[in-house]
Amino acid sequence: MIKKKMIISQETMDVDFVRKVEALAGTSVRRCFQCGKCSAGCPMATFMEHPPNRIMRLLQLGQWQRVLAGRSIWYCVSCETCTTRCPNTVDLASIMDALRKLSWDSDGASKESYVQLANKLFLQNIRTYGRQYEMRLAAVFNVKSGQFLKDLMLGPKLIAKGKLKMFHSKNKNISEIEKIFTRIEEMRKKGDAL
Amino acid sequence: MSRIGVFICHCGENISRTVDVERVAQEVGRLPGVAFSTDYKYMCSDPGQTLVKKAIQEQKLSHVVVAACSPRMHEKTFRKAVEAAGLNPFLCEMANIREHCSWVHENREEATVKAIDIVGMMVERVKKNRILPTITVPVTKRALVIGGGIAGIQAALDIADCGHEVILVEREPSIGGHMAQLSETFPTLDCSQCIMTPKMVDVANHPKIKLYTYSEIELVEGYIGNFQVTIKKKARSVDEDKCTGCGVCMTKCPQKKIPNKFDQNIGMRTAIYVPFPQAVPNTPVIDRDNCTWFKTGKCGVCQKVCGPGAIDFEQQDTLIVEAVGAIVVSTGFDLYTIAEKPKGSPIKGYGEFGHGKIPDVIDGMTFERLASASGPTGGKILRPSDGKEPKQIVFIQCVGSRAREKGISYCSKVCCMYTAKHTMLYHHKVHDGQAYVFFMDARTPGKSYDEFWRRSIEEEEAVYIRGMVSRLYQKGDKIVVMGSDISVGVQVEIEADMVVLATAIQPQKGADALAQKLGISYDKYHFYSEAHAKLRPVECATAGIYLAGACQGPKDIPETVSQASAAAAKVMALFSRNQMEREPIVARVREAGCVGCFACKKVCAYGAVEEKEIRDRQGNLIKVVAYVNPGVCAGCGTCQATCPSKSVELDGYTDEQIIAMIEAL
Ligand SMILES: Cc1cc2nc3c(=O)[nH]c(=O)nc-3n(C[C@H](O)[C@H](O)[C@H](O)COP(=O)(O)OP(=O)(O)OC[C@H]3O[C@@H](n4cnc5c(N)ncnc54)[C@H](O)[C@@H]3O)c2cc1C
Ligand code: SF4
Ligand code: SF4
Ligand code: SF4
Ligand code: SF4
Numbered sequence: 097m098i099k100k101k102m103i104i105s106q107e108t109m110d111v112d113f114v115r116k117v118e119a120l121a122g123t124s125v126r127r128c129f130q131c132g133k134c135s136a137g138c139p140m141a142t143f144m145e146h147p148p149n150r151i152m153r154l155l156q157l158g159q160w161q162r163v164l165a166g167r168s169i170w171y172c173v174s175c176e177t178c179t180t181r182c183p184n185t186v187d188l189a190s191i192m193d194a195l196r197k198l199s200w201d202s203d204g205a206s207k208e209s210y211v212q213l214a215n216k217l218f219l220q221n222i223r224t225y226g227r228q229y230e231m232r233l234a235a236v237f238n239v240k241s242g243q244f245l246k247d248l249m250l251g252p253k254l255i256a257k258g259k260l261k262m263f264h265s266k267n268k269n270i271s272e273i274e275k276i277f278t279r280i281e282e283m284r285k286k287g288d289a290l
Numbered sequence: 291m292s293r294i295g296v297f298i299c300h301c302g303e304n305i306s307r308t309v310d311v312e313r314v315a316q317e318v319g320r321l322p323g324v325a326f327s328t329d330y331k332y333m334c335s336d337p338g339q340t341l342v343k344k345a346i347q348e349q350k351l352s353h354v355v356v357a358a359c360s361p362r363m364h365e366k367t368f369r370k371a372v373e374a375a376g377l378n379p380f381l382c383e384m385a386n387i388r389e390h391c392s393w394v395h396e397n398r399e400e401a402t403v404k405a406i407d408i409v410g411m412m413v414e415r416v417k418k419n420r421i422l423p424t425i426t427v428p429v430t431k432r433a434l435v436i437g438g439g440i441a442g443i444q445a446a447l448d449i450a451d452c453g454h455e456v457i458l459v460e461r462e463p464s465i466g467g468h469m470a471q472l473s474e475t476f477p478t479l480d481c482s483q484c485i486m487t488p489k490m491v492d493v494a495n496h497p498k499i500k501l502y503t504y505s506e507i508e509l510v511e512g513y514i515g516n517f518q519v520t521i522k523k524k525a526r527s528v529d530e531d532k533c534t535g536c537g538v539c540m541t542k543c544p545q546k547k548i549p550n551k552f553d554q555n556i557g558m559r560t561a562i563y564v565p566f567p568q569a570v571p572n573t574p575v576i577d578r579d580n581c582t583w584f585k586t587g588k589c590g591v592c593q594k595v596c597g598p599g600a601i602d603f604e605q606q607d608t609l610i611v612e613a614v615g616a617i618v619v620s621t622g623f624d625l626y627t628i629a630e631k632p633k634g635s636p637i638k639g640y641g642e643f644g645h646g647k648i649p650d651v652i653d654g655m656t657f658e659r660l661a662s663a664s665g666p667t668g669g670k671i672l673r674p675s676d677g678k679e680p681k682q683i684v685f686i687q688c689v690g691s692r693a694r695e696k697g698i699s700y701c702s703k704v705c706c707m708y709t710a711k712h713t714m715l716y717h718h719k720v721h722d723g724q725a726y727v728f729f730m731d732a733r734t735p736g737k738s739y740d741e742f743w744r745r746s747i748e749e750e751e752a753v754y755i756r757g758m759v760s761r762l763y764q765k766g767d768k769i770v771v772m773g774s775d776i777s778v779g780v781q782v783e784i785e786a787d788m789v790v791l792a793t794a795i796q797p798q799k800g801a802d803a804l805a806q807k808l809g810i811s812y813d814k815y816h817f818y819s820e821a822h823a824k825l826r827p828v829e830c831a832t833a834g835i836y837l838a839g840a841c842q843g844p845k846d847i848p849e850t851v852s853q854a855s856a857a858a859a860k861v862m863a864l865f866s867r868n869q870m871e872r873e874p875i876v877a878r879v880r881e882a883g884c885v886g887c888f889a890c891k892k893v894c895a896y897g898a899v900e901e902k903e904i905r906d907r908q909g910n911l912i913k914v915v916a917y918v919n920p921g922v923c924a925g926c927g928t929c930q931a932t933c934p935s936k937s938v939e940l941d942g943y944t945d946e947q948i949i950a951m952i953e954a955l
Contacts, residue, residue, distance in 0.1 A: 131688070131730045136774035137642075137760025141781055149776055181642060181760050183693030 097145045098162045109158030113198070117155060120194035123187035128152040134178035134188050144168035148178050148188055155191070164202060169195045170211035210241050223277050226267020230260050292417050293325035295351040296409060297342055299333035299358035301388055308392040310402040314357065318409045323417055325349055334364050339371040346375035353377075353416040357385040357409045380422040380874070380942060385412040407955060414954035418947045422874040427921050429515040430615035431865045432457065436507055436804070439467020440847060441620035441839025441854045443489050448858035449618075450498035454865055457612050458493065459521055460503045464569035465490055467622050468840075469847060471552060471655060473662040473669075476711045476846075477742040483568060483664060490570040504575055508609060510807050511897060513922060514834025515615045515870050525605040527576035528562070532600035535572040539592035539601065540564070548580045550666075554656040556674055557666030562592050562601075567664065576601075616834050616861040619808065619818060620854065621801060623840035625655055626690035626698070626794035637697035640689065643762045643791070649675040650769060651762060651789045654708055661715045671719050673788050676767070680723065680787030683716055684771050685709045686759050687729040690794030698794050698815065703844040705792035706733045710743045712790060713752035725752045726784055728759050728773050736848070755782055762789060795844040809895075810835055817843050828856045833872075836860050875925035875942045877918045883937035884915040890929035890938055891916060898922035899929060 102108075114125050128149070135147035146154065146168045154163045163169065169192055178188035199212060217236055221229050238246050254260035267273065283289035298315045300306035311329040319327035326349045330338050333356060345351060354377065356368045361384040369379035387405040395401040431454050435446045438460035446456045458465070469475075470490075472482035493499055502521055509520040539562045549555035552565035559565075561581040562574045582589035583603060593601040628640035628651075639645055650673045652660075663669040673680055687709055691702040706729070713725040732754075734740040746752045757774040764770075768785040775782050797816040805812045810830040811819045818841050821829045828836050836857035839850040864870070877890075881904065891899040902917035916938070918929070927940045939945065 129692075129730065130776060132757035132774040132776035133760055135776065135779075136758055136772055136781060138781075141774070147774065147776075147779055147781075149774070150779055177760070183688075183695050183758070185695045 097166050102157065102159065104157065110160055111158055113160045114155055114158055116198060117160075117191060117194045120197060121187060121190035123185075123190055125152065125155045125186075125191070127184045128156065128182075128186050129184060131183060133181050133183060134186075137177045137181050138172075139175060139177065140171045140173055143171045148172075148192075151195070152186070152188065152191070160198075163195060164199045167211065169199065172196075210237070213237065213240055222273065225264050226270040226273050227265070229264035230254075231262060232264065234260075292323045292352045293350055294323050294353045294355060294413055294416060295342070295345050295349060296324055296327040296355045296357065296413065297333055297338075297345075298327070298329040298387075298409070299338070299356065300329065300331045301359060301392075302332065305358070305388050305392040305405075308395055308398055308401045309387060309405045310398060311405075313402055314387075314405050314409060317406050318413060321410060321413050324413060325351060333358050334367050339367070342368065342371050343375040346372065346377055351377070352381070353419065354382040355385055355409060355412045355416055356382065357387045357405070357412070359388040360384075360386050360390075378421040381416065381419050383412050383416045383419065385409045411951040411954045414950040415947045418944065418950050420941070422941055424871045425874050425876070425920055426869045426871050427513075427515050429864065429867060429870050430517075430613050431455070432612070432614045433616045433618060433861050433865075434459065434517070434519055434612065434614040435618045435620060437461075437467070437619065437621035437798075437839070437841065438465030438493070438501075438503070439620060439622040439839060439850075440469040440486065440489075441622065441841075441850045442467070442618070443493055444851050444854035445618045445620060445838050445858045445861075446499055447489065447492060447496065448855050449861050450496050452858075452862050452865075454498065454862070456496075456499045457519075457521075457614060458499055458501050459505050459507060460501070461506050462565065463504045463526070463563075463573075463575040464565050464571070465493060465501070465503060466566075466568075466570070468655070470566065470568070471554075471658055471662075473658050473665070474711065474715060476707045477736070477738045479711070479714070481663070483662075487568045487570075490568070494570045501571070502610070503571060507804060507807060510617070510809070513896070513924065514872070515864070516921070517614050517617060517834065519612050519614060519617075521610045521612060523608045523610060525578075525607050526573065527578070527581075527602055527605050528574050529600045529602050529605070530571065530573045532598045533573045533596075534598055534600075536597065537564075537572075537574070538595050538597070540574060542591050542595045544589065544591060545580055545582060548577065553659045553666045554653070556656060556659060573600075576603075616836065616864050617808065618836045618838055618854075618857045618861065619804075619810070619830075619841060620838040620857075621798045621804065621841040623795045623844065624798050625653060626796050627653070628689065628791065628793065635697075637690075637796075638695070640696070642760060643689075644764070648762065648764050648769060648789075649673075650680070650787065651791065653791050653793045654705065654712065657712050657790045661712070661719070669719070671716060671788075678787070679720055681720065682784065682786045683720075683723060683725050684769075684784055684786040684789045685712060685725065685727040685792065686771075686789065687727065687792045688758070689791040690796075691792075692730070698796075700815070700844070701733060702792075702795040703733070704795065704846045706731075707736075707739060707742065707846065709790075709792050710734075710746040710752070713746045714750045717750045717752070726786075727752060727754045728757060728771075729754060730756065730758065736846070757782065795840060797841060801841065808832065808835060817841065828853055828860060834864070873925065874920075875940065876920045876923040877925070877927070877929050877938050877940045879916045879918055880937045880939065881915045883935050884913075885935050885937075886914045886916070887934065888916060889932050889934060890918075893928045893932045895926065895928065896922055896924045898924070 132149045135141050135149045138148050141147040145166045172192040176189040217233055238244050296318050298311045300311055315327045315329045326345050332338050354372050365384050369382050372382040373379040385408045387408055391405050433449050433456050435442045435458045446458045450456045469486050475482050505521050505523045508522045511518045540560050543560035543562050545561035547558050550557045550559040562576045564574050578584040628643050629646040630639045659665040660667050660671050716725050732743050734743045755775050757776045759773040761772045769789050771784040771786050773782045801816040810832045818837050820827045821831045838854040838857040898919050900917045901914050903914055904912045929938045930940045
């Protein structure tokens with residue numbers, strides 16, 4: 097979590113980013129008046145370093161780096177309690193969606209969160225092998241996230257139970273899967289998909 | 291040939307910022323019939339008006355067009371100035387180049403061209419204006435006040451003290467309104483009853499005040515200075531002249547378990563009742579829906595015990611017509627409830643707070659009744675469910691208010707202050723208890739108000755938590771409050787014994803229906819609209835009708851009383867004259883053309899159209915034509931638009947004038 101002093105000026109408040117969030121989420125960021133009702137009901141708020149109302153506040157100030165650097169948006173489970181309860185009809189759950197999408201596109205923004213890294217590796221594996229290759233996923237994740245020994249002791253147990261294969265097997269229809277990926281990529285380029 | 295003077299106003303920069311006023315003055319100066327044209331920074335100011343007057347005299351002007359703001363704002367100002375310079379005021383017209391032009395456009399060139407068109411149209415129109423004589427009407431110096439809360443009481447007393455008769459109409463069996471329900475009042479904590487009841491008694495004893503309680507307005511006809519009002523006096527079943535107010539009937543009535551609305555339904559009353567012991571008048575009413583006699587034809591105990599024989603089961607509703615010259619509307623407010631609302635209603639309830647089904651989740655007014663020494667618990671704070679004293683009490687502000695998702699986006703203005711008051715009253719009464727308040731902002735502008743709020747925290751030790759509550763639910767005999775503290779950034783949970791909701795202030799039920807009877811406007815929430823938010827805050831746009839209190843918007847007592855006295859002052863100003871002038875913008879029938887179909891009579895909302903017989907010299911009836919009573923006509927022009935033979939014309943808005951405007955384009 098970034099704890100540095102906030103220097104507020106027209107330059108440091110990224111209005112364009114906020115507009116992007118608003119366009120993606122179809123809801124207003126400025127409308128939030130910080131009542132905190134969203135945070136009061138959010139089942140995941142205790143895990144987030146920024147509870148939902150504070151995500152809104154940081155966005156209002158255009159401080160998206162502070163939002164994306166944290167893991168809050170990845171803990172959100174899209175239950176939509178916040179959206180239902182907000183007295184101001186702010187669709188906060190959609191804002192969370194939009195932030196996850198924008199975080200994906202902004203390189204390295206979510207350093208502190210390994211969720212995004214895990215998601216990216218997960219999809220990469222699917223694209224390469226046509227199915228998940230858990231051993232590789234775990235190994236690459238540990239290397240990339242710099243925690244080489246993470247959950248190492250779990251490995252043998254999982255292997256014993258046949259849950260973790262040493263070698264991968266390729267999906268026969270890999271070309272079909274590749275088509276799906278390229279199609280989505282094209283759609284995203286054109287702006288037809290998130 | 292007309293000699294028209296055109297005066298273009300800059301309105302500071304409001305107009306000149308987007309409209310090239312000098313060019314407008316030059317171009318309209320060239321129009322046929324225009325003898326003089328100029329521009330000036332503030333035409334409505336004293337030098338501006340002098341400029342107009344001087345030009346009329348020096349240039350021998352025949353007509354005047356002032357191109358400035360909306361006629362709603364300054365038409366009167368300029369017509370007066372024109373009159374002072376010796377012209378008939380109705381030879382002056384305004385061209386609105388502010389609201390209709392500079393405020394709604396950005397492109398200077400286009401706005402300037404449009405302004406020239408607007409002024410050009412008015413130039414052509416004013417050429418067709420005729421001299422209109424002012425109409426004078428007599429003023430009935432009696433006032434009607436609708437609603438007997440503190441607003442109505444104050445207005446009635448002020449007007450009556452000035453020597454004018456007042457008719458005060460109250461829907462409930464007693465006057466007093468919400469203030470009579472309050473325990474102690476912020477910011478001084480004086481007892482509400484103690485400061486209220488003497489005023490109620492003054493109303494009852496005032497020789498100039500005629501009080502109709504348990505009555506409603508049925509019909510309003512007429513216009514400023516001359517209203518006819520029909521009042522429905524509901525059957526009380528008790529003869530007011532005979533009843534001495536001894537109350538023996540109430541002690542003997544067997545129907546004892548009827549929830550008393552005055553006590554927010556936590557206290558009980560009998561079928562024959564006064565809402566509270568200090569009621570004015572203290573004549574009881576029989577609630578026919580709950581009376582054994584009216585339900586089964588048996589009982590009649592009250593009749594048997596009543597010494598003076600005042601009980602009258604046969605009494606009927608009666609209609610009374612009163613003539614008044616002015617009306618003060620002071621129908622007050624109602625409280626929002628969190629109950630489930632009907633499908634499709636723009637206002638929603640609070641499912642997350644249990645829709646009002648958790649017994650110990652109450653509203654602020656119920657807390658007032660619990661805290662009131664004359665309330666159902668004798669001033670003890672006790673839970674409705676089991677009568678225990680709550681040791682942990684949670685207050686939640688802004689319930690319903692400031693929540694557009696629930697259908698209300700305004701702030702109710704009084705709840706921050708009364709919640710602070712409630713925490714104090716609670717701590718005064720429950721010494722080992724703790725009060726918590728969930729709030730977003732503390733809105734405490736007002737004399738000694740913020741100090742009052744701070745006292746509740748610093749001296750009375752209420753714990754304020756900045757954040758709202760997501761859910762309330764019953765767990766055993768506790769209510770779990772799931773909130774958040776946004777200053778700390780964490781969720782907060784409190785197991786409370788009782789929860790008090792500061793629910794929104796809404797207009798009275800039926801406020802819209804009354805407004806339609808009165809012909810006054812209201813906003814989307816049904817609060818009554820003032821004529822001008824800043825400069826005419828106590829008058830309605832409908833002449834002769836004034837507003838006081840919470841019916842116009844949320845207000846506390848000091849503000850309500852100030853507005854009531856202001857409304858009274860307006861009424862007194864009206865009553866200071868025997869006659870009043872009214873605008874001669876009235877419809878006139880061209881009798882030669884009228885075929886007597888009376889389509890106009892059917893559409894006139896003011897009942898101004900009468901039938902008139904035309905006879906020859908021998909007295910033989912030739913035909914019956916329409917006649918518009920200029921005293922009653924409101925100048926709406928509906929008849930003019932309806933007449934199939936084009937025989938009605940509205941003075942000041944004749945077809946000739948309108949067509950001249952269109953042709954100028
Ligand atoms: C819980 C609570 C606590 C409060 N505490 C304080 C406080 O401590 N200090 C303070 O300054 N303010 C307080 N207020 C605000 C205060 O109650 C209002 O300012 C005040 O009552 C407004 O007076 P009113 O006469 O405009 O309206 P009301 O008191 O509502 O009176 C309106 C009257 O008009 C009658 N009426 C309605 N419709 C009709 C009709 N169609 N025909 C005839 N009669 C009609 C009603 O029966 C009623 O008698 C509190 C409000 C609440 C809700
Ligand atoms: S949608 Fe996300 S942020 Fe909103 S309440 Fe659910 S978990 Fe919390
Ligand atoms: S509930 Fe809505 S208004 Fe309140 S803090 Fe959350 S997003 Fe903002
Ligand atoms: S007649 Fe009705 S009001 Fe009278 S005592 Fe019987 S129940 Fe009560
Ligand atoms: S007065 Fe206070 S509690 Fe009431 S609506 Fe306004 S901010 Fe909320």
